[in-house]
Amino acid sequence: MADEEAQVLRESKKWAWADRVAHSNWKVRSSAYDDIRAACTAVYEETDPCLTEFVADSNAAAQDKALDALNTFLFKANEQLVSKYVDKVVANIVGKALNGRTGTVQRATEALLCYIELEQSSAVVDGLLAGLKNKVPKIVVASIDVLVQAISLFGVKVIIPQPVIKATPAVADSKDGKAREKAKELVVELSRWVGPEVIRSALFKDMRDAMKEEIDRGMQEVAALGRPKPERFTRKEQARQAALRAQQEASGAPADAGGAAADSGGAAAAAVEEVQAEVDPYEFAEPRDVLKDLKKEWWENLEAKKWSDRKSSLTQLKELDVDYGDVNRELRKVITKDSNVACVAEAIACTGAMAQGLRAAFSATAKNLVEVLLEKYKEKNAAVGKAVSEALAAMHKHCWGLLDVAENLTAALGHSNPKVKEETLVWLTSEIGAEAKPALNKLAPLLLAPAAKCAEEATPSLREAALRFMVTFATKFGNFVVLDKFTTKMDDGRKKRLEEMRAEAAGPAAGGPGAGARPSAAAAALAASRSKPGTAATAKVPLAAAAGTGKVAAGTSAVGAKKGAAGKEPGNGYICSGSSTLAAQAAAMRLTGAQ
CATH class of the missing domain: 1.10.1200 (Non-ribosomal Peptide Synthetase Peptidyl Carrier Protein; Chain A)
Structure with missing residues (x-):
């Protein structure tokens, strides 16, 4: 038995x-x-060679089978498990499999993308950047190609671009022609996500002119494709999307006629397809010490009798910028007491530059300047008004929320000068979209009540600005009922105009940019650019980055981004070199230092 x-x-x-x-x-x-x-x-088992070594099999056929097994395993594995082995596996894939046959490289690429899907993008990027230094040209080219595919599929929210950008100059100057061509493709793909101005300021300085021109044309080609969106998501993001779709199905929301709900989860998909956050060129800026740049002459010129000397000193500050109490006090004095509007506008621009460079570290000073800046809206000079709007926008973006300065805003809306009220309303209309819904709940009674009073004023442009702000506020709020309490005493004419604006705001939204291109978009753009050898790069550069000295982003706006934090080395007063314009300071400055 x-x-x-x-x-x-x-x-x-x-x-x-x-x-x-x-x-x-x-x-x-x-x-x-x-x-x-x-x-x-x-x-x-972490010490078992099953996962870490078999992808480096010396036999090509066996290696393919090993990679197939790995990809099957990764399809079922979870983040916690793969994190134990990812470094060794990626090193073997890059060092061995990327040097294999075409089918082997394809399998290896898919394995690396699976690791990124499993939240291991940092380890994969590190392994690929190591591959860029490999002595075997084929591994270098394959590593660049995987980086291009990873960025194209997952976007820069998953693939952090800074280390890739820093490693790019070496391969762009490679002796291997295929590596240089792939490097161009990588640069163009990066430009789709971080913007061409970041690429120009970070990479063009030491690049050959011929390569610059070809990449410039390629960047213009991909810019025409519209803003890119990720085509592949990490497991966590996939789970979040699935939860949103399940939530929508549970709520009984029907699919639209075009099948949008069935295809992409309807409203859930709209929430999932978040607009990629604007890449802040500030993150790419190199710090430098500017304390030594404020000489004795600077302080003397600030008190000079000639307005041009005073303005020159202020312009220098705007280009350098520091965060010290003495400088802040001098700026405030110029803004409030200087009789020359050019000096006043330049001093106001300096405060905006400081907000963009210091960010959270400038918060307290920025709040104290709001009252002074709003008061300057009474000036008839257009340059002063523009400087005020830009400086306030920079502070709102980096230093405070509207709720933090609501008392100053309410006071400005009740100012005796109609121009102050009108300009404040116009500025609020442009900025209210950056506020979160919880803040809007508290801001409604604080801002809508005085805005409704402004809608009763005799000045037509002031009335129009007030109504426009109210409609914009309600649109952002998501419900026009919020206006009912403040419009009960309005006459029929104003109510009719309010309804017209409301209908305009509720009209069909303009179509957004096209979907992101396929992974070959950068390569296709470069190929197209090569077919136009006589076409020079003619795209206008809004910010002065052409000299290659500043970290500048095209279209840098002072409106609607998340507030940044102060620099990483507190107490050193570091900034980076850049353009003299206020907009360029947002990209160029990287200031740190306590007030």
Whole structure:
């Protein structure tokens, strides 16, 4: 009997798992469980070569099978498990598999993308950047190609672009022609996500003119495709999207006629397809010490009798910028007491530059300047008004929220000068979109009540600005009922105008930019650019980055981005070199220092 049982146990080792675990003999089932445990231990054991070494098999056919097995494993694995082995596996894939046959490289690429999907983008990027230094040209080219695909599929929210940008100049100057061509493709792909001005300021300085022109044309080609969107998502993001779709289905929301709900989850998909956050060129800026740049002459010129000397000193500050109490006090004095409007406008621009460079560290000073700046809206000079709007926008973006300065805003809306009220309303209309819904709930009574009073004023442009702000506020709020409490005393004419503006705001939205291009977009753009050898890069550069000295982003706006934090080395007063314009300061400055 014992011999028969032993024979059955030996034979059962050859059976399928399903047959073994369903066998009537408990010893057969027990043996199956032991073997399953042993197999799982071998796969999940960190020291086992099963995962880390088999992708480096010396036989090409066996290596392909190993990569197939790895991809199957990654499809089922979770983040916690793969994080234990990712560094060793990626190193072997980059060092061995990317040097293989075409099919092998494709399998290896998919494995690396699977690791990114499993939240291991940092390890994968590190491994690929190491591949850029490999002595084998084929590995360098393949590593660049995987980076291009990863950025194109996942976007810069998953693939952090800074280390890639820093590693790009070396391969762009490679002796291998294929590596240089792939490097161009990588640069163009990066420009789709971080903007061409970041690329120009970070990479063009030491690049050959011929390569600059070709990349410039390629960047213009991909810019025409519209803003890119990720085409592949991490597992966490996939789970979030699935939860949103399930929530929508549970709420019983029907699919639209075009099948949008069935295809992309309807409203849930709209929430999932978040607009990629604007890449802040501030993150790419190199810090430099500017304390030594404020010489004795600077302080003397600030008190000079000639307005041009005073303005020159202020312009220098705007280009350098520091965060010290003495400078802030001098700026405030110029803004409030200087009789020359050019000096006043320049001093106001300096405060905006400080807000963009210091960010959270400038918060307290920025709040104290709001009252002074709003008061300057009474000036008839257009340059002063523009400087005030830009400086306030920079502070709102980086230093405070509207709720923090609501008292000053309410006071400005009740100012005796109609121009102050009108300009404040116009500025609020442009900025209210950056506020979160919780803040709007508290801002409604504080801003809508005085705005409704402004709508009753005799000045037509002031009335129009007030109504426009109210409609914009309600649109952002998501419900026009919020206006009911403040419009009960309005006459029929104003209510009619309010309804007209409301209808305009509720009209069909303009179509957004086209979907992101396929992974080959950068390559296609470069190919197209090569077919136009006589076409020079003619795109206008709004900010003065052409000299390659500043970290500048095209279209840098002072409106509607998340507030940044102060620099990383507190107390050193560091900034980076850049353009003299206020807009360029947002990109160029990287100030740190306590007030």
